[in-house]
Amino acid sequence: MHIITWLARRVGAAAILLWLVATVIFIAIRFIPGDPAEAIMGGPGSQASAEALEAAREQYHLNEPILVQYGLYLGKLATGDLGTSYAQHRPVAQVMAEMLPATLQLTLIALVIAWLIAFVMAAIAARSSRIGQAMGTIIEVIAAAIPHFWLGAMLIIIFSTWLGWLPAVDTGTVQGIILPAVTLAIPLSGFLAQLMRDSLLTAMNSPFALAARARGASEGQVFFRHGFRHAALPALNLTGWAVAASISGAVVVEEVFARPGLGRSLLGAVLSRDMPMVTGIALFSALIYMVVMLVVETIEAFINPAAARGDDQ
Amino acid sequence: MTRTGKFLAGVFVALIAVAALFPSLLAPGSPLAVHPAEAFESPSLRHPFGTDESGRDIYTRVVHGTADSLTIGLAATGLGMGIAVVLGIITAFAPRWIDSVILRGLEVLYAIPTLLMALIIIAFTGPGTTPAIIAVGLSTAPGYARLIRTHLRTLVNSEMFDAATVLGHSTWRKVRNHLVPNTLTTLLALVTLGIGQAVIWASALSFLGLGTPPPAPEWGAMLASGRTYLHFAWWMTVFPGLAIVTVAAGATLLGRSVTRRST
Amino acid sequence: GCGDSGSTQDEAAGDPQSGGTLIYASGDAEPDCLDPHYGGNYPQGLISTQYLETLFTKNEDGETVPWLAESSEVSEDGLTHTITLTDGITFHDGTPLTSEAIKANIEHLQDPDTASSTGFLAVQKVEEVELVDDLTAELHLSAPDNALEESLSMHWTAIQSPDALARDVQENCEAPIGTGPFQVDSWDREQQINLVRNEDYVLPVEDPERENDLAYLDGITWRLIPEAATRYAALQSGEVHIIDNAQPDTIQSADNANIGHLDSPRPGASNRIELNSSQAPFDDQLVREAFIRAVDVDGGIQALFFDTAPRSHSLLSSVESLGYSDDALFYRDVDEANDLLDEAGWTDRDDDDVRMKDGERLEIVMPVSTNQSVPAEQSLFEQFQAQASEVGFDMQINLLDLSSWYAALAEHNYNLVSAPYTKVGPSVLRILYHSSSIEPAPSGYFANNAQVDIPELDEILIQAEETPDGAERADLYEQAQQMVLEDFYVLPLYDQQNHFLYTADVQGMGEASAIAAPEYYNVWLTQ
Amino acid sequence: MSQAAVEVKNLSVSFPGHGKSVIEAVKNVSFKLTPGKALGIVGESGSGKSVTARALLGLAGGQVTADVLNILGTDARKLPDAQWRELRGGKVAMILQDALNSLDPLRPIHREIADALPLARKARKHAAVEALRRVEMPNPTVRADQRSPQLSGGMRQRALIAQAMIGNPAVVVADEATTALDTRLTRLVLDQLHELTTQGIALAIISHDLAQIAQVADEIIVMRHGEIVEAGLTDQILERPSHDYTKQLLAAVPAGVPRFVPLAREVSQGATPQAGLPRSEASRKATDELAVEVTGLSKTFGDHVAVDDVSLSIGKGATLGLVGESGSGKTTTARMILGLTAPDTGTVHIFGEQFTPAKEIERRALRDRIGAIYQDPLASFDPRYSVSQILINALSQGTTSRARQYRKRAEELLETVELDSSVLSRYPRELSGGQRQRLAIARALAPEPDILILDEPVSALDVSVQATVLDLLDRIQLETATSYLFITHDLAVVEHMSDTIAVMTNGQLVETGIAEQILNHPRHTYTQELMAAAPTWGINRAS
Numbered sequence A: 001m002h003i004i005t006w007l008a009r010r011v012g013a014a015a016i017l018l019w020l021v022a023t024v025i026f027i028a029i030r031f032i033p034g035d036p037a038e039a040i041m042g043g044p045g046s047q048a049s050a051e052a053l054e055a056a057r058e059q060y061h062l063n064e065p066i067l068v069q070y071g072l073y074l075g076k077l078a079t080g081d082l083g084t085s086y087a088q089h090r091p092v093a094q095v096m097a098e099m100l101p102a103t104l105q106l107t108l109i110a111l112v113i114a115w116l117i118a119f120v121m122a123a124i125a126a127r128s129s130r131i132g133q134a135m136g137t138i139i140e141v142i143a144a145a146i147p148h149f150w151l152g153a154m155l156i157i158i159f160s161t162w163l164g165w166l167p168a169v170d171t172g173t174v175q176g177i178i179l180p181a182v183t184l185a186i187p188l189s190g191f192l193a194q195l196m197r198d199s200l201l202t203a204m205n206s207p208f209a210l211a212a213r214a215r216g217a218s219e220g221q222v223f224f225r226h227g228f229r230h231a232a233l234p235a236l237n238l239t240g241w242a243v244a245a246s247i248s249g250a251v252v253v254e255e256v257f258a259r260p261g262l263g264r265s266l267l268g269a270v271l272s273r274d275m276p277m278v279t280g281i282a283l284f285s286a287l288i289y290m291v292v293m294l295v296v297e298t299i300e301a302f303i304n305p306a307a308a309r310g311d312d313q
Numbered sequence B: 001m002t003r004t005g006k007f008l009a010g011v012f013v014a015l016i017a018v019a020a021l022f023p024s025l026l027a028p029g030s031p032l033a034v035h036p037a038e039a040f041e042s043p044s045l046r047h048p049f050g051t052d053e054s055g056r057d058i059y060t061r062v063v064h065g066t067a068d069s070l071t072i073g074l075a076a077t078g079l080g081m082g083i084a085v086v087l088g089i090i091t092a093f094a095p096r097w098i099d100s101v102i103l104r105g106l107e108v109l110y111a112i113p114t115l116l117m118a119l120i121i122i123a124f125t126g127p128g129t130t131p132a133i134i135a136v137g138l139s140t141a142p143g144y145a146r147l148i149r150t151h152l153r154t155l156v157n158s159e160m161f162d163a164a165t166v167l168g169h170s171t172w173r174k175v176r177n178h179l180v181p182n183t184l185t186t187l188l189a190l191v192t193l194g195i196g197q198a199v200i201w202a203s204a205l206s207f208l209g210l211g212t213p214p215p216a217p218e219w220g221a222m223l224a225s226g227r228t229y230l231h232f233a234w235w236m237t238v239f240p241g242l243a244i245v246t247v248a249a250g251a252t253l254l255g256r257s258v259t260r261r262s263t
Numbered sequence C: 001g002c003g004d005s006g007s008t009q010d011e012a013a014g015d016p017q018s019g020g021t022l023i024y025a026s027g028d029a030e031p032d033c034l035d036p037h038y039g040g041n042y043p044q045g046l047i048s049t050q051y052l053e054t055l056f057t058k059n060e061d062g063e064t065v066p067w068l069a070e071s072s073e074v075s076e077d078g079l080t081h082t083i084t085l086t087d088g089i090t091f092h093d094g095t096p097l098t099s100e101a102i103k104a105n106i107e108h109l110q111d112p113d114t115a116s117s118t119g120f121l122a123v124q125k126v127e128e129v130e131l132v133d134d135l136t137a138e139l140h141l142s143a144p145d146n147a148l149e150e151s152l153s154m155h156w157t158a159i160q161s162p163d164a165l166a167r168d169v170q171e172n173c174e175a176p177i178g179t180g181p182f183q184v185d186s187w188d189r190e191q192q193i194n195l196v197r198n199e200d201y202v203l204p205v206e207d208p209e210r211e212n213d214l215a216y217l218d219g220i221t222w223r224l225i226p227e228a229a230t231r232y233a234a235l236q237s238g239e240v241h242i243i244d245n246a247q248p249d250t251i252q253s254a255d256n257a258n259i260g261h262l263d264s265p266r267p268g269a270s271n272r273i274e275l276n277s278s279q280a281p282f283d284d285q286l287v288r289e290a291f292i293r294a295v296d297v298d299g300g301i302q303a304l305f306f307d308t309a310p311r312s313h314s315l316l317s318s319v320e321s322l323g324y325s326d327d328a329l330f331y332r333d334v335d336e337a338n339d340l341l342d343e344a345g346w347t348d349r350d351d352d353d354v355r356m357k358d359g360e361r362l363e364i365v366m367p368v369s370t371n372q373s374v375p376a377e378q379s380l381f382e383q384f385q386a387q388a389s390e391v392g393f394d395m396q397i398n399l400l401d402l403s404s405w406y407a408a409l410a411e412h413n414y415n416l417v418s419a420p421y422t423k424v425g426p427s428v429l430r431i432l433y434h435s436s437s438i439e440p441a442p443s444g445y446f447a448n449n450a451q452v453d454i455p456e457l458d459e460i461l462i463q464a465e466e467t468p469d470g471a472e473r474a475d476l477y478e479q480a481q482q483m484v485l486e487d488f489y490v491l492p493l494y495d496q497q498n499h500f501l502y503t504a505d506v507q508g509m510g511e512a513s514a515i516a517a518p519e520y521y522n523v524w525l526t527q
Numbered sequence D: 001m002s003q004a005a006v007e008v009k010n011l012s013v014s015f016p017g018h019g020k021s022v023i024e025a026v027k028n029v030s031f032k033l034t035p036g037k038a039l040g041i042v043g044e045s046g047s048g049k050s051v052t053a054r055a056l057l058g059l060a061g062g063q064v065t066a067d068v069l070n071i072l073g074t075d076a077r078k079l080p081d082a083q084w085r086e087l088r089g090g091k092v093a094m095i096l097q098d099a100l101n102s103l104d105p106l107r108p109i110h111r112e113i114a115d116a117l118p119l120a121r122k123a124r125k126h127a128a129v130e131a132l133r134r135v136e137m138p139n140p141t142v143r144a145d146q147r148s149p150q151l152s153g154g155m156r157q158r159a160l161i162a163q164a165m166i167g168n169p170a171v172v173v174a175d176e177a178t179t180a181l182d183t184r185l186t187r188l189v190l191d192q193l194h195e196l197t198t199q200g201i202a203l204a205i206i207s208h209d210l211a212q213i214a215q216v217a218d219e220i221i222v223m224r225h226g227e228i229v230e231a232g233l234t235d236q237i238l239e240r241p242s243h244d245y246t247k248q249l250l251a252a253v254p255a256g257v258p259r260f261v262p263l264a265r266e267v268s269q270g271a272t273p274q275a276g277l278p279r280s281e282a283s284r285k286a287t288d289e290l291a292v293e294v295t296g297l298s299k300t301f302g303d304h305v306a307v308d309d310v311s312l313s314i315g316k317g318a319t320l321g322l323v324g325e326s327g328s329g330k331t332t333t334a335r336m337i338l339g340l341t342a343p344d345t346g347t348v349h350i351f352g353e354q355f356t357p358a359k360e361i362e363r364r365a366l367r368d369r370i371g372a373i374y375q376d377p378l379a380s381f382d383p384r385y386s387v388s389q390i391l392i393n394a395l396s397q398g399t400t401s402r403a404r405q406y407r408k409r410a411e412e413l414l415e416t417v418e419l420d421s422s423v424l425s426r427y428p429r430e431l432s433g434g435q436r437q438r439l440a441i442a443r444a445l446a447p448e449p450d451i452l453i454l455d456e457p458v459s460a461l462d463v464s465v466q467a468t469v470l471d472l473l474d475r476i477q478l479e480t481a482t483s484y485l486f487i488t489h490d491l492a493v494v495e496h497m498s499d500t501i502a503v504m505t506n507g508q509l510v511e512t513g514i515a516e517q518i519l520n521h522p523r524h525t526y527t528q529e530l531m532a533a534a535p536t537w538g539i540n541r542a543s
């Protein structure tokens, strides 16, 4: 298939997916108990007057029939207008534009770190003895089982309080992002390493690895030329999920490390029933997921063109 | 698994089971009894895990919390798995168009991060134990559903199934003889793997103040309250945290060994 | 203010130096609005103290003294307050401070669209503001109010530029314009609020120690770090200079860590639990008393607060000179609690050992705002929960975010509540216990959470506010407090905690506004 | 004889087994490799051929001992790994057994071929293309950039040979270089290997198929259970095999053996008890009744036409052999006949009744009459079922897998396929390849079908096991007059098994006819090509 048709198809599929996400969230929000007008007026505690509520309904088109609202909503989305935050009374797009870079930075760095850790763990485990293997499994499983918030707290104690090496909160500097990113990365790396090691082991024991040895390749060469690629594939496959998981993790990590970002905004938005904000963040997460999937598939296509074209495997 | 491995796994499962079903056998005290005068005691013989800010014995709370945390993990996984099985079966057997519609739907849900979905669900229900279960269950369902669908599809298209077809077995018999038993093993593996993650997700919700409310000795909630005293009473955070990690990791290891055995 | 621990460092560090940005880490919820007229909660007061100023303030002896006002006068009948402003003060937007501002600000507070709660109640009695000249205004009251100047010393009534107030509410929330030593530069939501020095600042009251009127600090970065442990870790590692809402355990260990501590108890009400007397079971005084007997306040405070919070037996903060305290009323006696409940008719027990009466369980609900109750306080309530259950209460604690908490109160869905209320002066008692406070303010908040509804008490509170005689005022307030305490509407706990920790390079800490919010005008950083 | 390139004396290799036991994979093996000569190593599966070969590169993996292990003048017994690496590839090259998997699917094959060459990047690629050209890879420049999944089995095999050749080695070891290749490709690869010896390379060629090795090897050693049972010049081994095992191996080659003549003779006894040899075709009940009649079957996957208008028929009690290269549509045809894949067009009739198109319910009555056996039997068993459960499940129409009443029938079935009833409690994965294939046959026989569809039933088995399975199939057909559709790519097998032969290529049936006629007088060019490639066997079958 031509690369452009391929890309166009993927982008088309992504657009449909976004539309579906938007619809699901629209429906979900209609079902959330409570009066959206009340949320706009500052929550149920505000006891806003009936006129004020009516005005809010008017302003946010909450009086229209549901289909009209849906149409308005989609129309706005199509033009990139995510609406106005109930709580902050600012355009959601503006709020997100402020928050998104921080979260993206955090998740991307975390992803890279997770990949590195996973890779090193897998490499060490794959080359060690049976006991080493078992230890490796246990370490990976434990890493994958650590809750973010606990890990974050422990890292702060160790690296900020005891050792004083790294700042506990975001300082806007490079050091400031290390602990949050590592917190996010470690559980992820546990998952990735488990996957990687299995395929790494398979690859290192495969006939083609033997063939490489038979033509004089050293263990290192076998590892980098063959093992690495094969280990990377399944982990790469998991990256879409990993990004989604990191965004989940970011909710907690941003809270622990007092970092601004989508995660914290989301928590606030959910607590204050700020539905435009929730919608915006959900759509953006879905968008990020899809962009990542697209990138992942492109990389995969690069590593393994046959699979991408659907040839025999 | 080696013999020692099996033994250790057995002991682990037994301990967890006892802690969940008969916590008083392991820790006779009450997990809720406060003793302000004994607050913040560091681990000692009397209080192996120390005491918390209200002088409650953390060991007792951790043991009694097993049921709560595990119930959340089990219930959430059960819920997620239940939905996933239904969807998985529908997608695996229904006509192609239904399959692709549901598949799209699952992809949509999959594209929304778990915690985000859980938070949205909690926006419906308000915080609490049951909402946390529902939230975690619903938000993990799409992932399971995809796995189960793939598994079922593979089975249905397998030569094993073909062989039964050629022998003239009816669909129902094929399902009963091959599909259900082979899927159960996979489900068991998934469930054990899922419980650990569900416990973690639920504790994350507790941490955010959206899960089980205090003073119930749910581990996530204990952690959430312990983190305030992180600099002063590390034992309040370390032990419930270890409990979560142990159970989650233990369940994963168990799940892995189940998967191993069934392949 | 009371700078107990800050002053010792001052001398050692030498002369104040200009420059540097103070990094402040707040554990409070992010304000919805930086204009403290809007709503009016303590976090707004804390930050607006830096960029807004009030007409009056408190001196070191706790007396109300003029600040932006140069002088004030009360008419014989107590119905007219004449306020004259200090000349030569300009707002951050360059407009001069005139009497017009007093009118604009009071009207702003009274405008329902502002959705003011605290400030609204403070100026409730002002009927009209009449401009006498450029600097003088007359406030005409509906009834005498001897607390008016105290009320006007609070930042919830701080003076803002009339031009700025004319803007859209939302716009004004983003960057209120006042006369303070700092001004709002920008607001990065969920991260920080950036304040910069007001380069045109004029100190309304001469200070012989100051060479020029400008603040030493270039600015203040007001960060939001809700996690207590993270906040403290950030302080320890020097990433932030000051943290608020310091945890008791960290306060205790701060001394060893070369960290300064400022204890600035808030004025107004003490921190207390109010028992909702409007509905069962606390409509019965016996049950209220039984609850109070059942719980161990002293033990809990001792364990949880590490001697940083002395027990209070008063409705008012220890900084309020007219506070009345009765230790004898509050003690723990479980047997007595049981007897009281028996006497009140709660004699049956269900399977969970909860008392019953006429088929009703002895259930009490306590919504707790996680934004307002620090973890130690939440733990204290948990202890109460356990102790109350020993005598047969089924006490349920609902941890809620602020908005849901307000909603729970608005729906009267509570039996117990701990709601902080900060106001300067004893007139807070009228706000908290006058039956009219059962009606919600425009913001939706009603302050009489105990729902005390005693006509006699109402009268005393009004009288206390209207009398021009200081001694009579004190006497009336004492009567009022006695009534509320003796009928067990309230369980006092401790002063409203207001602890700040700061690193060794912060100098000059200790000054605070009338609402006990630290001021950073005189604070400087050693470089 | 010239100077030996490799000399091995008393080579033994052992692996740690379960617990403290030791697997002696190779025991006291001695041989020499001479420049310009080819040594053939034959033996059944697991006899230690590959381990021996790998030992020549220091890759045996286990505990290696030898009195002499001399490789190109180097004593390789205690060689450090770095020095081994100098030998590997450059001086001693190996074509690994598993050709389909010996190229990394993620790397372009030019890299796989040339990455060991000490040259610049461009030059390496150039060398790889040249090497591919030498092994007659079609379109070498394009192929060089492709990855192994894009290559057919034969192409991969040739790429591996190119890889072995590129460093100009003095010794080449080819391990089962032709397994899984169809006849034409086998021929080609064998020719290319032979070409090596003419270039003065010392060649070791390994196979379980004596006949194939005979094409190339100058000398042969026969291995069994890790030991050499017989060694000698090729002619001598083929004509005057002295060891019984060698004789058995020779007899097992189906090429040229008439129908129904057993292949797996216990040579010492002269004949297998069941098969009163030689049975003639005349002993079969010949009828004209058609068991299977297929008309106009077509199937398209996406835009790929897998099967194109195929019509064929199988008489009752007769065998139709279906041959064709890989991907020609054989399996798809079989699946359509079995009603597992719905054809786009065409019909299938079983004993005159319509089987396709039809609803599965309607088919069920006919299902009893048609059974199937697959290339990979393991995949067709539920891994959770033991042998007895598998059989009882089949016997009871899937109603139960435990009921006692079927036990006896199950044992009878096992007896029919010459399996001991002791395997009843075992699981399929615990059986050997030959046993599994028998179990598959036993299961297929449970409903006493009149037709068996056999899709490459012996491709995965080595010759001796293959022989027993083929004999079994013969016997069943004689006893029950079952019709067979026998799919294979092995001409020798098809010749031995079929009454009629159908030849497929690219989804089309190009030629159908009496076996004899197709084999000796092919009309279609494709068939002619196929036949020309078949090895000629100069084996003396007299024992």
Ligand SMILES: Nc1ncnc2c1ncn2[C@@H]1O[C@H](COP(=O)(O)OP(=O)(O)OP(=O)(O)O)[C@@H](O)[C@H]1O
Pocket (backbone or CB within 6 Å): D015, D016, D023, D024, D025, D043, D044, D045, D046, D047, D048, D049, D050, D051, D052, D061, D062, D097, D208, D462
């Ligand atoms: N790495 C290993 N570990 C343990 N046992 C091994 C190992 N490699 C080979 N073996 C055993 O050594 C024996 C000989 O194996 P080898 O691969 O040499 O057989 P082969 O003659 O090549 O068979 P085939 O025709 O199936 O390729 C077998 O029993 C095998 O199980």
Ligand SMILES: Nc1ncnc2c1ncn2[C@@H]1O[C@H](COP(=O)(O)OP(=O)(O)OP(=O)(O)O)[C@@H](O)[C@H]1O
Pocket (backbone or CB within 6 Å): A312, D301, D302, D304, D305, D306, D324, D325, D326, D327, D328, D329, D330, D331, D332, D333, D489
């Ligand atoms: N389910 C399917 N979907 C798509 N293509 C298929 C499918 N099954 C078979 N094909 C394609 O149809 C063609 C014929 O396949 P088939 O398996 O029938 O070949 P074959 O002759 O049995 O080959 P082999 O000898 O390798 O088994 C191949 O190109 C194959 O890739």
Ligand SMILES: [Mg+2]
Pocket (backbone or CB within 6 Å): D049, D050, D051, D097, D175, D176
């Ligand atoms: Mg081999």
Ligand SMILES: [Mg+2]
Pocket (backbone or CB within 6 Å): D330, D331, D332, D455
């Ligand atoms: Mg096939």
Ligand code: NI
Pocket (backbone or CB within 6 Å): C001, C002, C003, C319
């Ligand atoms: Ni003071």
